Amino acid sequence: MHNTDICIVGAGPAGATAALHLANKGIPSLLIDKASFPRDKVCGDALSGKVVNELRRISPDLPAQLGELQEAMPSWGIHFISPGGHKLSVPFKYNYQPDQDTPAGYISKRIHFDNFLVQQVRQRPEVKFLEQVDVVKYKPAAEGGYVLSDKQGQPLVQTKLLLMANGAQSGFTRHVAGLDQEPEHYCAGLRTYYKGVSDMDADGFIELHFFKDFLPGYFWVFPLPGGYANVGVGMLSSAVSRKKVNLKKEMLCMIETHPELQRRFAKAELVDEIRGFGLPLGSKKRTISGDNYMLLGDAGALIDPFTGEGISNAMISGRWAAEQAAKCLEQQDFSAAFMHGYDKAVYNRLWKELKLSRQMQKLLNYPWLFDKVASKASKNQALAETISCMFNDLDLRERLKQPSFYAKLLFD
Known part of the structure; x- marks a missing residue:
């Protein structure tokens, strides 16, 4: 036993980030995973500018190292396609120059990106990394802390x-921390890979893509190196249940019948099975720590409610978990009260953003309004630039919550 x-x-990104930040402080840790790396993870595979910033916080040269991977391609922004077919383009960096600027974001399959982070971990003597260790039981230790055991009850650690960073299906999150999966704050998703989708950006x-008949869900297409594309759908679990939606059937139907998708997928080849996954959304504040533990990333339900982005928030939680862990060791205080400093740090960084994304998610209940905003922005460069800036400036984004913003749009 360790x-x-x-x-x-x-x-994954949360756990590896925490281990690397602890290593930077000279603090040893034991990192375990039930898989053997490289391993796949069902995801959209998009790495935003926030991911790049978090990589830089681990080591200034990491973004450049990621950019050198042939499995990663630069990404400069998001196209939002409204229910009426209007395209609202939001660059990650305003006025970007692809030939001159450092990429604001990347797209890379999780099998490659997660392995990229794990390779950094493997180089650090402060981190003991054990693969194919499947922990299923967590028992409080008499002297404080936890004893981790396998299925047979054999103590392992x-x-x-x-630091629990074992994803959306974390048994610890449900059975020990007591956080339930709430359909109103949980998204069901499907993902697959195609090759040869035409007209990629x-x-x-x-x-x-926000199709009128599929709201409040969305359909995505993310370009990947080598002519591949990550294609999938996501919808609130509450809506899936209420509408009795078969996500796989709907996804294939949209590809086969929507005129624009039908044209772009005409010569595309499905190269992977369609796989499902769950996204615990950060649209509700939760208690993400307790006596002797912290919940990181998807295990702490920190995914953006509007875009579905989870990697950057996972890495942010990993960084703050390392900060809190260092304080715990220094003070030899692992109590829930002291650990709450982690919750405060994470939500001080993320809550304003998550709350605003929740408001934008609610905008999908008014497709005509979403369509009006996208339509105006597609014809008005100044408005498009304002909305682009809103995605990078939280104070500006606050305007999206104000009725006066939409009133001005509608009646100008």
């Missing part, structure tokens, strides 16, 4: 502090 002060369960913009 004895350690800090055990991180899950070596004893730790003072547990030359600057690697990802596409989010």
Whole structure:
């Protein structure tokens, strides 16, 4: 059995980031994962500018290293296609110059990006990394902390502090931390890969399509290196249940019958199975720590409610978990009260953004209004630039919550 002060369960972006920040502080940790890397993860594969910033916080040269991978391609923004077919283009960086600027974001399959982070972990002597270790039982230790065991009840790890970064289906999150999956704050998604989809954006913009008959869900197409595309759909679980939606059937139907998609997918080849996954949305504040533990990334339900982005928020939580872990060791205080500093730090950084995204998610209940905004912006460069800036400036984005913003749009 391994004895350690800090055990991180899950070596995805949240867990790997936490381990690397701890290593930068000279603090040893044990990182375990049930898989063997490289391994796939069902996801949209988009890496926003926030991901690039978090990589830079780990090490200034990491974004450049990512950019050198042939499995990663630059991405400069998002195309939102409204129910009426109007395209609202939102660059990650206003007035960008692809030939001169450092890419604001990237797109890379998770099998490659997660392995990229794990390769950084493998180089750090402060991190003991164990693969194919499947922990299913968590028992409080008599002297504080937890004893982690396998299916047979064989003890594997004893730790003072547990960083749970084992994803959306975390048993610890449900059974120990007591956070339930709430349909109003949970999204069901499907993802697959195609090759040969036509008219992909030359600057690697990802596409989010909001079709009138599929609201409040959305259909996405994300370009990938080598002529591949990540294609999928997402919808609130509450809406899936209420409308009795068969997501796979709807996704294939949109590709086969929507005129624009039908044209673009005419010569495309399905090269992977269609796989489902769940997204615990950060549209509600939760308690993400307790005695001797913290919940990171998807295990703490931190996914953006509007765009579905989770990687950057997972990495942000990993960074703050490392900060809190260092304080816990220094003070030898692992109590829930002291651990709450982690919750405060994470939500101080993310809550304003998550709350605004929740408001934008609600805009999908008014497709005519969404369509009006997109239509005006597609014809008005100044408005398009304003909305673009809103995605990067939270104070500006606050205007999206104000009725006066839409009144001005409607009656100008």
